[in-house]
Amino acid sequence: MVSRSVYKAAGIVEDTRGIAHRVAQISVSAIKQMPVLASKVGGCVSLGQGIPSFSTPDFIKEAVIDALRHDDAIGKYSLQPGIPELKVAIAKRLQREKKIPYINPETELFVSCGAMEALAASISAIVERGDEVILTSPNYSSHIEQILFAEGVPVFAPLIEEKGWQLDLHAIEKAISSKTKAILLCSPANPTGTIFAEQDLRAVAQLAIKHDLFLIADEAYDFLVYDDIPYFSLASMPEIKDRVLSFYSFSKIYCMTGWRVGYMYAPTRIIDQVLKVHDAFAICAPTISQYAALAALRETNGKDGKGDESIRALVQALRARRELTCQRLDRLTTLFSYQKPKGAYYIFPKILRSGMSSMELALALLNEAKVITVPGEGFGPTGEGHIRFSFGGTEDVINEAFNRIEQWAGTL
Amino acid sequence: MVSRSVYKAAGIVEDTRGIAHRVAQISVSAIKQMPVLASKVGGCVSLGQGIPSFSTPDFIKEAVIDALRHDDAIGKYSLQPGIPELKVAIAKRLQREKKIPYINPETELFVSCGAMEALAASISAIVERGDEVILTSPNYSSHIEQILFAEGVPVFAPLIEEKGWQLDLHAIEKAISSKTKAILLCSPANPTGTIFAEQDLRAVAQLAIKHDLFLIADEAYDFLVYDDIPYFSLASMPEIKDRVLSFYSFSKIYCMTGWRVGYMYAPTRIIDQVLKVHDAFAICAPTISQYAALAALRETNGKDGKGDESIRALVQALRARRELTCQRLDRLTTLFSYQKPKGAYYIFPKILRSGMSSMELALALLNEAKVITVPGEGFGPTGEGHIRFSFGGTEDVINEAFNRIEQWAGTL
Numbered sequence: 001m002v003s004r005s006v007y008k009a010a011g012i013v014e015d016t017r018g019i020a021h022r023v024a025q026i027s028v029s030a031i032k033q034m035p036v037l038a039s040k041v042g043g044c045v046s047l048g049q050g051i052p053s054f055s056t057p058d059f060i061k062e063a064v065i066d067a068l069r070h071d072d073a074i075g076k077y078s079l080q081p082g083i084p085e086l087k088v089a090i091a092k093r094l095q096r097e098k099k100i101p102y103i104n105p106e107t108e109l110f111v112s113c114g115a116m117e118a119l120a121a122s123i124s125a126i127v128e129r130g131d132e133v134i135l136t137s138p139n140y141s142s143h144i145e146q147i148l149f150a151e152g153v154p155v156f157a158p159l160i161e162e163k164g165w166q167l168d169l170h171a172i173e174k175a176i177s178s179k180t181k182a183i184l185l186c187s188p189a190n191p192t193g194t195i196f197a198e199q200d201l202r203a204v205a206q207l208a209i210k211h212d213l214f215l216i217a218d219e220a221y222d223f224l225v226y227d228d229i230p231y232f233s234l235a236s237m238p239e240i241k242d243r244v245l246s247f248y249s250f251s252k253i254y255c256m257t258g259w260r261v262g263y264m265y266a267p268t269r270i271i272d273q274v275l276k277v278h279d280a281f282a283i284c285a286p287t288i289s290q291y292a293a294l295a296a297l298r299e300t301n302g303k304d305g306k307g308d309e310s311i312r313a314l315v316q317a318l319r320a321r322r323e324l325t326c327q328r329l330d331r332l333t334t335l336f337s338y339q340k341p342k343g344a345y346y347i348f349p350k351i352l353r354s355g356m357s358s359m360e361l362a363l364a365l366l367n368e369a370k371v372i373t374v375p376g377e378g379f380g381p382t383g384e385g386h387i388r389f390s391f392g393g394t395e396d397v398i399n400e401a402f403n404r405i406e407q408w409a410g411t412l
Numbered sequence: 413m414v415s416r417s418v419y420k421a422a423g424i425v426e427d428t429r430g431i432a433h434r435v436a437q438i439s440v441s442a443i444k445q446m447p448v449l450a451s452k453v454g455g456c457v458s459l460g461q462g463i464p465s466f467s468t469p470d471f472i473k474e475a476v477i478d479a480l481r482h483d484d485a486i487g488k489y490s491l492q493p494g495i496p497e498l499k500v501a502i503a504k505r506l507q508r509e510k511k512i513p514y515i516n517p518e519t520e521l522f523v524s525c526g527a528m529e530a531l532a533a534s535i536s537a538i539v540e541r542g543d544e545v546i547l548t549s550p551n552y553s554s555h556i557e558q559i560l561f562a563e564g565v566p567v568f569a570p571l572i573e574e575k576g577w578q579l580d581l582h583a584i585e586k587a588i589s590s591k592t593k594a595i596l597l598c599s600p601a602n603p604t605g606t607i608f609a610e611q612d613l614r615a616v617a618q619l620a621i622k623h624d625l626f627l628i629a630d631e632a633y634d635f636l637v638y639d640d641i642p643y644f645s646l647a648s649m650p651e652i653k654d655r656v657l658s659f660y661s662f663s664k665i666y667c668m669t670g671w672r673v674g675y676m677y678a679p680t681r682i683i684d685q686v687l688k689v690h691d692a693f694a695i696c697a698p699t700i701s702q703y704a705a706l707a708a709l710r711e712t713n714g715k716d717g718k719g720d721e722s723i724r725a726l727v728q729a730l731r732a733r734r735e736l737t738c739q740r741l742d743r744l745t746t747l748f749s750y751q752k753p754k755g756a757y758y759i760f761p762k763i764l765r766s767g768m769s770s771m772e773l774a775l776a777l778l779n780e781a782k783v784i785t786v787p788g789e790g791f792g793p794t795g796e797g798h799i800r801f802s803f804g805g806t807e808d809v810i811n812e813a814f815n816r817i818e819q820w821a822g823t824l
Contacts, residue, residue: 024685056487079451142692257488259699273435276438279441279554282694283672
């Protein structure tokens with residue numbers, strides 16, 4: 001289900017002599033490869049990788065500048081699980097946002113090189129070769145890579161597109177086998193922007209209890225919910241505290257994608273094991289980025305801090321970009337139909353042009369319209385027939401991209 | 413050969429229910445765990461983890477401050493393999509230092525979250541379950557973790573202690589089997605400070621050709637050589653260009669341990685595969701750290717740049733610290749004998765006190781003398797009976813640590 005088309009499109013012939021199966025079987029992520037292809041095309045605008053246009057807020061950058069001038073420790077390794085003060089601030093944030101009575105900052109969380117590092121390390125720590133992990137389809141392609149890397153088997157439970165890409169509980173239950181080790185859910189979801197309903201998440205939690213499974217909750221977009229939709233986090237359920245591994249990032253909420261800092265909350269015994277992988281791959285998260293993260297959390301209290309203000313402004317701007325994106329898609333009804341996203345900054349329209357694969361469309365848009373997008377095929381078996389647009393870019397970028405797409409569509 | 417004593421010492425009982433073998437089998441690194449234990453003891457001085465006392469040079473920090481104020485891209489993802497300009501600068505550095513005629517910066521290298529990430533990713537990419545990797549003993553414990561993580565089998569070829577911990581070619585050849593996939597060498601070596609002799613490295617290269625093996629060269633300390641000893645890099649041998657994977661770091665050379673930025677040089681086809689792992693674990697190296705790395709290389713020309721000056725000052729200071737460390741060890745001849753290191757900032761003395769394991773000694777020094785060290789047992793089968801001291805700390809720290817050790821020794 002993971003194709004090699006991007007490689008082929010890039011004219012790359014893979015030579016996997018002597019390469020371990022766990023890596024040879026993984027396809028190169030289209031999300032990361034499209035910008036590389038685009039750099040060869042030149043003059044492209046991007047609805048591709050999820051890099052919002054916003055800069056890291058000034059109050060964070062100024063705190064880092066101050067530390068660069070006055071605190072030598074900023075250039076040195078931190079303790080391997082992270083700066084203790086940052087871990088305390090993270091515990092507070094999670095307790096407040098997820099309504100968790102108490103989190104031990106010393107043992108129940110650690111700071112990682114972005115949520116991705118903690119996710120990859122955790123999946124490697126709990127998935128034995130041949131173990132199955134249930135994912136939604138579509139699902140963020142990196143999770144698929146991470147499961148394959150651990151020599152696990154991704155088993156897909158399709159989302160219900162016509163219900164706004166909500167969970168299909170029946171499909172999830174049907175996917176459970178004696179080899180199932182975990183269920184992985186990403187909410188708000190990438191690439192669909194779904195906020196999974198609380199009742200469905202509670203039902204999945206019951207399935208996990210019943211079948212003794214881990215739950216892997218990628219909540220990197222947990223702050224980014226539109227229309228006052230209620231957001232529910234698996235981390236807030238005490239009855240699954242011993243089996244839920246939750247992942248968070250500073251990348252999206254504070255416009256810090258390049259800083260590579262995130263964190264994980266899980267039972268102590270799991271953190272202990274995942275730290276072994278963290279040690280082998282990363283030693284510690286970048287110390288300077290941990291300083292930035294601490295500056296961000298210090299100004300965030302859930303009410304009126306500079307961090308809260310920047311988050312509110314971000315959500316407001318992205319809501320407007322979502323509206324714009326939907327309006328522009330409404331003018332392309334012969335090409336696309338879509339489910340309006342409720343969170344994150346992705347939309348995953350269905351391609352209505354029959355006979356055109358998602359990769360063909362993405363490459364045509366790249367080469368002919370000079371618009372970067374991500375083909376749906378990499379997001380699981382039901383991703384084909386769709387394309388992912390990010391609306392993280394400015395309104396100008398979004399308008400320019402859709403102008404080009406409209407013009408290109410006119411030539412068909 | 414990897415014991416769980418540090419965990420035991422910390423009173424941690426591992427609960428590995430549901431944990432994958434690749435991780436459950438790994439022991440927690442004593443290098444990283446000792447500071448955690450020490451934080452509970454309080455008032456310790458450190459000869460432990462390799463964190464030099466020096467700050468990241470001001471010219472690097474100022475370049476980063478300037479970019480924080482004027483370049484929004486510093487907060488965003490870079491291209492996954494690294495900032496193109498940085499890759500060009502890295503290629504230039506390698507060409508100059510390793511006398512390599514040409515390196516393609518686009519395809520033959522990538523920028524990682526420290527050398528460790530690239531090493532772990534590469535070992536995961538080439539080591540299939542059950543494959544053997546030949547290491548020296550002693551050897552840096554993280555390499556052992558990385559091989560175990562890939563479900564490979566570390567096979568140790570002892571170094572010759574009485575010859576200053578040089579390679580034993582016979583032992584390496586004897587260690588080769590039909591399952592051998594690679595030979596891993598770290599020169600200047602951690603924990604022994606050995607500079608492996610050119611003729612021996614050339615002989616190992618011939619073995620690799622003869623038996624069709626990869627060579628993994630961890631050269632994170634390649635700038636740190638004392639006494640004008642000639643340093644030879646496997647990366648400079650054209651006849652093994654298709655099989656050598658070389659790893660470098662900004663951590664030591666520019667006192668940037670906390671920035672988590674390094675790089676890897678290898679055949680294009682290997683880079684292509686390792687980037688899949690990099691994508692699943694890291695996405696990209698921290699962009700801000702890549703800016704710092706670029707600032708460092710811009711001021712380094714092998715002659716009279718600010719970077720060259722800071723490297724020279726660093727080597728000079730560390731040479732003095734090595735002398736001091738050896739002088740202090742010369743006053744402890746009933747406790748230790750040692751081989752004088754020729755590079756890096758580690759010394760690996762033999763423990764002369766019979767019946768005392770390296771862990772017992774390290775814990776006694778921690779709890780009774782309040783000095784952090786690293787027990788030798790984690791560095792491979794012949795590491796036991798030794799202890800690692802880092803002389804990265806200031807002369808004051810080194811003197812204070814040895815004062816305490818002397819006082820403690822007086823109580824025996």
